[in-house]
Amino acid sequence: MSSTRPTINDVAARAGVSKSLVSLAIRGSDRVSDESREAILRAADELGYRPNAAARSLADRRSRTIGVLLHDLHNPVFAQVLDGVQEIVRSHGYRTMLVTGHGDSQRERAELAALLDFQVEGLILISHRLDPALARQAARECPVVIVMRHDITGRGISTVCADDVRAGREAVEQLVSLGHSRIAHVSGGENRVAADREQGYREAMAEAGLSEHVLVEAGDFTEAGGRVAAARLLERDPGITGLVVANDLSALGAVVAAQEADRSVPSDLSIVGFDGMSLAALGSLTLTTMAQPLEEMGREAAERVFRRIDSPGARITHDQVVSSWLPRGTTAPAPG
Amino acid sequence: MSSTRPTINDVAARAGVSKSLVSLAIRGSDRVSDESREAILRAADELGYRPNAAARSLADRRSRTIGVLLHDLHNPVFAQVLDGVQEIVRSHGYRTMLVTGHGDSQRERAELAALLDFQVEGLILISHRLDPALARQAARECPVVIVMRHDITGRGISTVCADDVRAGREAVEQLVSLGHSRIAHVSGGENRVAADREQGYREAMAEAGLSEHVLVEAGDFTEAGGRVAAARLLERDPGITGLVVANDLSALGAVVAAQEADRSVPSDLSIVGFDGMSLAALGSLTLTTMAQPLEEMGREAAERVFRRIDSPGARITHDQVVSSWLPRGTTAPAPG
DNA sequence: CCAGCGCGTTGGAACGTTCCAACGCCCGAC
DNA sequence: GTCGGGCGTTGGAACGTTCCAACGCGCTGG
Numbered sequence: 001m002s003s004t005r006p007t008i009n010d011v012a013a014r015a016g017v018s019k020s021l022v023s024l025a026i027r028g029s030d031r032v033s034d035e036s037r038e039a040i041l042r043a044a045d046e047l048g049y050r051p052n053a054a055a056r057s058l059a060d061r062r063s064r065t066i067g068v069l070l071h072d073l074h075n076p077v078f079a080q081v082l083d084g085v086q087e088i089v090r091s092h093g094y095r096t097m098l099v100t101g102h103g104d105s106q107r108e109r110a111e112l113a114a115l116l117d118f119q120v121e122g123l124i125l126i127s128h129r130l131d132p133a134l135a136r137q138a139a140r141e142c143p144v145v146i147v148m149r150h151d152i153t154g155r156g157i158s159t160v161c162a163d164d165v166r167a168g169r170e171a172v173e174q175l176v177s178l179g180h181s182r183i184a185h186v187s188g189g190e191n192r193v194a195a196d197r198e199q200g201y202r203e204a205m206a207e208a209g210l211s212e213h214v215l216v217e218a219g220d221f222t223e224a225g226g227r228v229a230a231a232r233l234l235e236r237d238p239g240i241t242g243l244v245v246a247n248d249l250s251a252l253g254a255v256v257a258a259q260e261a262d263r264s265v266p267s268d269l270s271i272v273g274f275d276g277m278s279l280a281a282l283g284s285l286t287l288t289t290m291a292q293p294l295e296e297m298g299r300e301a302a303e304r305v306f307r308r309i310d311s312p313g314a315r316i317t318h319d320q321v322v323s324s325w326l327p328r329g330t331t332a333p334a335p336g
Numbered sequence: 337m338s339s340t341r342p343t344i345n346d347v348a349a350r351a352g353v354s355k356s357l358v359s360l361a362i363r364g365s366d367r368v369s370d371e372s373r374e375a376i377l378r379a380a381d382e383l384g385y386r387p388n389a390a391a392r393s394l395a396d397r398r399s400r401t402i403g404v405l406l407h408d409l410h411n412p413v414f415a416q417v418l419d420g421v422q423e424i425v426r427s428h429g430y431r432t433m434l435v436t437g438h439g440d441s442q443r444e445r446a447e448l449a450a451l452l453d454f455q456v457e458g459l460i461l462i463s464h465r466l467d468p469a470l471a472r473q474a475a476r477e478c479p480v481v482i483v484m485r486h487d488i489t490g491r492g493i494s495t496v497c498a499d500d501v502r503a504g505r506e507a508v509e510q511l512v513s514l515g516h517s518r519i520a521h522v523s524g525g526e527n528r529v530a531a532d533r534e535q536g537y538r539e540a541m542a543e544a545g546l547s548e549h550v551l552v553e554a555g556d557f558t559e560a561g562g563r564v565a566a567a568r569l570l571e572r573d574p575g576i577t578g579l580v581v582a583n584d585l586s587a588l589g590a591v592v593a594a595q596e597a598d599r600s601v602p603s604d605l606s607i608v609g610f611d612g613m614s615l616a617a618l619g620s621l622t623l624t625t626m627a628q629p630l631e632e633m634g635r636e637a638a639e640r641v642f643r644r645i646d647s648p649g650a651r652i653t654h655d656q657v658v659s660s661w662l663p664r665g666t667t668a669p670a671p672g
Numbered sequence: 673c674c675a676g677c678g679c680g681t682t683g684g685a686a687c688g689t690t691c692c693a694a695c696g697c698c699c700g701a702c
Numbered sequence: 703g704t705c706g707g708g709c710g711t712t713g714g715a716a717c718g719t720t721c722c723a724a725c726g727c728g729c730t731g732g
Contacts, residue, residue, distance in 0.1 A: 005477075007688055018712050023690060033710060050477075053453040054393040055688035058717050063390065073415035074614070082409060086436075095450055098434045100422075114431055117389040140384075141341075278410070279615060343718055354682050359720060369680060391718035394687050 006047040015043035026051060057119060065095045066305060067115035069108065071127035072100050075249055077277045077294060081126050081147060084298020092306055094121075103129035112138050122305035125149075126298075128193040128221065143308035145301045150318065151192040158308070158316045160301045164193055164274075167290040167323035168200020169207075171244045171272045174325050176208050179334035180242035180270060184215040186229040186254060188246030194221065197246050197274060215240070219250045226250025230257035234269075241269060241334045248273035248289055255287070255330065266332035276326055286328040293321050342383040350379035362387060393455060401431045402641060403451035405444065407463035408436050411585055413613045413630060417462050417483060420634025428642055430457075439465030448474050458641035461485075462634075464529040464557065479644035481637045486654065487528040494644070494652045496637045500529055500610075503626040503659035504536020505543075507580045507608045510661050512544050515670035516578035516606060520551040522565040522590060524582030530557065533582050533610060551576070555586045562586020566593035570605075577605060577670045584609035584625055591623070591666065602668035612662055622664040629657050 008026075012019040017036055025032045025040040032040075043049075057063040066089050070078045082098070089096050097115060101108035112134055115123065123138055126147040132154075138144050139156035146152050150161035175183050185201045188194030198216065205214050217233045219225035226245055230253065233240060243258075245251035251273030255265055263269040266288075276291025300319055308314045344362075348355040353372055361368045361376040368376075379385075393399040402425050406414045418434070425432045433451060437444035448470055451459065459474055462483040468490075474480050475492035482488050486497035511519050521537045524530030534552065541550050553569045555561035562581055566589065569576060579594075581587035587609030591601055599605045602624075612627025636655055644650045 009688080019688090020690085020712060021710080024711090027690090031710065036710080048476075050449070050452055052394070052455065052688050053450075054390040054399065054455060055717090056690075057390040058388070058394055058719085059688075059690040061690095061717070073409055073418060074412055076410055076412065076615075079409035113386070114389075116386055119388065119390060141386075279412075345718080355718090356682060356720085357680080360681090363720090367680065372680080388718050391687090392720075394689085395718075395720040397687065
């Protein structure tokens, strides 16, 4: 641990050239003679030179960094979206700087501020809970792309989202086509994603002439919440044969609740989630779900950011991806 | 999106003071008069001033950032460790910069280089796969703490690990005390963590006089790997009643394999994992495991980094945390 | 009444890099 | 033989911040 790191000047001195030439050589310019280049790279290597990213981004006035705000890292759904983001970001020679807000607006504010202090050139926000005011404020400083929340719009905000209403409808339609009619819903709390899925549920129930069976209990997108809400539904109406649950994580909770209520899945009770998180494919019962193309959403979001970085005048966009029915182990024809 | 951001000079001009005073006021120094402070903060607010982190860390020669290299974000185990890390890092007024290496040494190298370019003041490496040479090289530039891999040592490298040999032994001992004797092992591939757990398994089997029943099949710490390896074990010796699986993720795979082989868990077959990842407590069968105090390991690692940042002469340390038996739904007394 | 002190404030230097205008040199063209 | 052009190279300015030595002022104590 040398007390002080070698700088570009140390390299220049050792190689017997000017710092400007070192700068060029390090960045791989072709206007450096082979002889100089070799001497410089050798000197840099011998000294263990490492360019100072802070100085670089100061002089450059670009950080080559994209900031990503994630809801949290425990729900693997976000990790999947992030994979897509990072693939594109890396391919552009940029870095990502990752923070988590846990849906806490206080913390989101602090983390976003830190990202902006770092002069990130673009921002990708991936969370179903997200303070719209913060997003709008950030959008005044750099391009912002929001994943999952199509309802947050404003100057400088692009979105990449699924059609959650439609997905909600399809979940119901698929159960109906399996012969189910008493289909209840575990919702996902106070956010637009959950509201849309619930609306889809209600619309499809009405269209199928099943309005009388509409039954909703509020969850909160967590496993524990799904478990409690599902248990309550099964108590309120033991005749339920189908359960549409607002996301995969709470659907896993609903599976537990079903077993605790001595309902066997899927023969007695079919359960459908949303998201298509890969870990839900794992375990003894693999979850049927309305899957979103998570990695693709991440890639798309990153592409949108770069398009706006590259041409600052570019129009903001609102992309919609399609969810798809992924039948696995928790759905079956209605009993009887 | 103003074409150019306000700087400290703009704030100074607007508030009618010098940039030095603005700098002091922004950082909350008490040697600024109330009057000046108020004028400065108001001007900063009106202009939407935001300190430039790059300039700051350049002038300061400290980044107030801790770099964290994670294996990947999909295994929730790493997210749990990270939670502990971030708690401590935030409490010190620092930030974390997060990258993932996916056990690919090429990528690890690039990501570590990026972190060091950023002048991170400390580095926490959390991965069971990790190139020791890279860790040692990084340790020449800043304090390094490795979580999970006690075998990687060297100048400037501290470690925070569980005693995996001991955990491996205890997993076997617990099964033995439940009456099991035909206990097989799914290992975790070519890394020290897996090797230690396997060694513990072998030692405990020998001590219990069960050497003749030692049976090992290699997995790779993934769900798919665990599933395949477990299936092979059950085919090689259908008499197996206990399975010690190298980590929770592959243990979940083993549960699937058991069901595919028509063995019911836990009545026919007991399965034990390692790690104590929270998502394994979820779903229909909750996994019995040798749990590590994951968040605590993260906190401990971060504490160690800061101790060495604060007093550069501090000795490097090698901490050991204790794993504990967490009986849940996949273990039961031996059949018959 | 003056020296000395403390306090709030200031300008300039430094941090390590990139960019830019300008340099000297060699070569080919007239 | 001179001139112009290209090429490799150079020093200085800039980026936005923090640190430091030093400033002027009013106050206090002798």
